[in-house]
Amino acid sequence: MSVTSIFAWQRALLALLMLLSGVVHADTQKEDSIKAGFLFNFAKYVEWPAKTMKDGKLRVCGLSSEPLSGNLVKLQGRVIQERVIQVYTSVGPDDWHNCHVLFISADESQRVETLLRAVAKAPVLTVSDSEDFTNSGGIIGLKLHIGRIRFNINQGVANKAGLIMSSQLLKLADEVLP
Secondary structure, X not given: OOHHHHHHHHHHHHHHHHHOOOOOOOOHHHHHHHHHHHHHHHHHOEEXXXXXXXXXXXXXXXXXXXXXXXXXXXXXXXXXXXXXXXXXXXXXXXXXXXXXXXXEOHHHHXXXXXXXXXXXXXXXXXXXXXXXXXXXXOOEEEEEEOOEEEEEEEHHHHHHOOOEEOHXXXXXXXEEEO
8 A cells, every 4th residue: 555545544534533423422431532532633633843753752641640531541552653652641730841742621621721821832732622722722622512522723822832733634623723
């Protein structure tokens, strides 16, 4: 299989996952599993500055001991862009800037402003399911819309952090803030 066909297959898979993500009901475990899948796919379509990717690892972090009902740790060891995912939980303020992807649950909404200020210029993809996250300065905000997980992107914040968002990812967002 050629590299071009692999990328085409990946784009089609991302589109299918994000457009046709399973209907989410009151089942928090299922919803959190889908959100973890979104985080994995977001990381496929974001480019970090080369200097932050020297060790061949992609650090995915969560603030609590079991982010996304424990589903975040299921990403451990998977590979994206030839980088092995390492999942860190219970990440404290001193380590927020060392993450490539930082998930902030809605339960942590009282800390969002402090957190976003701490990583404002660091190449950290911030993702949250807290309300109005992208308008508050976060990069990707997950939301439940008509029983489906959808997302908004704040491209201006991503650019300031030195992250390049794939045009494929931007097309799938409900809203892209400049």
